Amino acid sequence: MKTLDVSVVTPDGPVLEDSFEMISCKAENGELGVLPGHIPMVAPLTISSVRLKLENDTKTLAVNGGFLEVRPEKVTILAQSAEDPNEIDVQRAKEAKTRAERRLESKQDDIDFQRAELALKRAVNRLDVAR
Amino acid sequence: MKSLSSLRDIKKRIDSTSKTKQITKAMEMVSASKMNRAEENAKSFVPYSEKIQEVVASIANSNMDAAHPMLEKRDVKKTGYFVITSDRGLAGAYNSGVLKKIYETIQKRHQSTDEYTIIVVGRVGYEFFQKRGMPVSKSILGMADQPNFNDIKELASETVQMFIDEEIDELTIYFNHYVSAISQVVTSKQLLPLTNMDENANAGTSQYEYEPNQEQILKVLLPQYAESLIYGALLDGKASEHAARMTAMRNATDNANELIDDLTLSYNRARQAAITQEINEIIGGVAALE
Numbered sequence: 001m002k003t004l005d006v007s008v009v010t011p012d013g014p015v016l017e018d019s020f021e022m023i024s025c026k027a028e029n030g031e032l033g034v035l036p037g038h039i040p041m042v043a044p045l046t047i048s049s050v051r052l053k054l055e056n057d058t059k060t061l062a063v064n065g066g067f068l069e070v071r072p073e074k075v076t077i078l079a080q081s082a083e084d085p086n087e088i089d090v091q092r093a094k095e096a097k098t099r100a101e102r103r104l105e106s107k108q109d110d111i112d113f114q115r116a117e118l119a120l121k122r123a124v125n126r127l128d129v130a131r
Numbered sequence: 132m133k134s135l136s137s138l139r140d141i142k143k144r145i146d147s148t149s150k151t152k153q154i155t156k157a158m159e160m161v162s163a164s165k166m167n168r169a170e171e172n173a174k175s176f177v178p179y180s181e182k183i184q185e186v187v188a189s190i191a192n193s194n195m196d197a198a199h200p201m202l203e204k205r206d207v208k209k210t211g212y213f214v215i216t217s218d219r220g221l222a223g224a225y226n227s228g229v230l231k232k233i234y235e236t237i238q239k240r241h242q243s244t245d246e247y248t249i250i251v252v253g254r255v256g257y258e259f260f261q262k263r264g265m266p267v268s269k270s271i272l273g274m275a276d277q278p279n280f281n282d283i284k285e286l287a288s289e290t291v292q293m294f295i296d297e298e299i300d301e302l303t304i305y306f307n308h309y310v311s312a313i314s315q316v317v318t319s320k321q322l323l324p325l326t327n328m329d330e331n332a333n334a335g336t337s338q339y340e341y342e343p344n345q346e347q348i349l350k351v352l353l354p355q356y357a358e359s360l361i362y363g364a365l366l367d368g369k370a371s372e373h374a375a376r377m378t379a380m381r382n383a384t385d386n387a388n389e390l391i392d393d394l395t396l397s398y399n400r401a402r403q404a405a406i407t408q409e410i411n412e413i414i415g416g417v418a419a420l421e
Contacts, residue, residue, distance in 0.1 A: 007178075013175030014175070028342075065355060069339075
């Protein structure tokens with residue numbers, strides 16, 4: 001099976017560098033699967049999980065604020081944060097979730113609302129991936 | 132009797148100077164290790180910044196109808212200054228250099244405080260501007276010694292948002308650029324609007340498909356890019372801070388050594404003088420008895 005090189009980079013340093021058969025992730029306008037030999041492409045990712053497949057193994061990362069750069073032999077994911085399920089602090093994510101929910105309930109101005117919404121998304125995404 | 136008390140004074144000064152020396156020596160070593168880590172942090176940020184720059188440049192150059200407010204120059208009604216300083220002193224000219232430069236620039240360019248606003252990292256800078264009645268719109272105090280992206284993210288995105296909301300029309304960042312452990316240079320760089328994209332164009336420009344389209348991508352990408360530039364400057368500034376503090380502390384230790392040498396010399400002289408005087412007194416006493 002053909003593979004393609006994947007590197008995941010964040011401002012705090014590279015997170016992962018390995019070969020995989022397939023990448024599936026969620027772009028702004030829907031699910032996206034990338035196989036080796038894909039045409040060059042750039043797409044922003046939503047706050048979601050990226051799944052990397054190799055044989056029967058699937059590796060999952062929780063990505064926030066990222067985008068995907070595809071070349072035929074290489075895929076680079078640039079994200080503001082990218083976490084492995086083992087790295088995720090479940091307790092903290094849960095706290096962040098309740099905090100964001102509470103803030104969403106108490107009506108506030110737009111910016112705070114948007115921010116709380118994003119925080120909630122991040123927390124839910126982390127919890128999903130950690131599970 | 133007088134010589135004895137001066138002897139004691141000198142002894143006291145030697146003791147206190149060597150205590151100070153121990154402290155500065157320890158601070159030098161702490162700063163050296165912090166500097167190494169900060170340097171590593173700055174290095175691990177490089178792949179991200181290079182890649183994002185490459186993609187942004189290739190989009191910005193591939194097609195000019197992909198316009199975005201962050202790429203366009205507009206009339207400057209208000210300028211934003213982003214200043215990176217430290218929270219603590221004892222770092223030599225680290226803070227004074229950057230603050231002096233920005234103070235002079237502002238004095239030269241602006242007549243009234245309505246024409247600019249300041250975003251500042253670090254207590255030293257914050258207090259400097261407060262004292263002079265200059266407008267500080269945002270600040271972070273108590274930044275970690277080894278900051279990660281999360282520590283600055285909020286401030287960075289709020290700053291970029293100020294530009295998008297046309298609260299400010301340009302943004303310049305002032306920080307100490309880390310050249311080496313012994314050399315840091317005060318640097319100013321225009322961050323927004325992003326006008327210098329062309330220079331970086333040849334960095335492996337490749338043609339991409341854009342999903343969904345270029346404008347959408349620029350909308351996501353450019354703020355991230357600007358935030359990453361701010362983060363990069365912060366890492367650079369932190370490495371400089373530790374390096375500057377290390378150098379300052381090394382100088383302080385050297386000075387303490389010199390002072391101790393001088394004091395030891397005068398201590399020995401005074402001691403010798405006291406002994407000589409005592410002998411003279413004894414001889415004088417014996418001579419008087421004969």
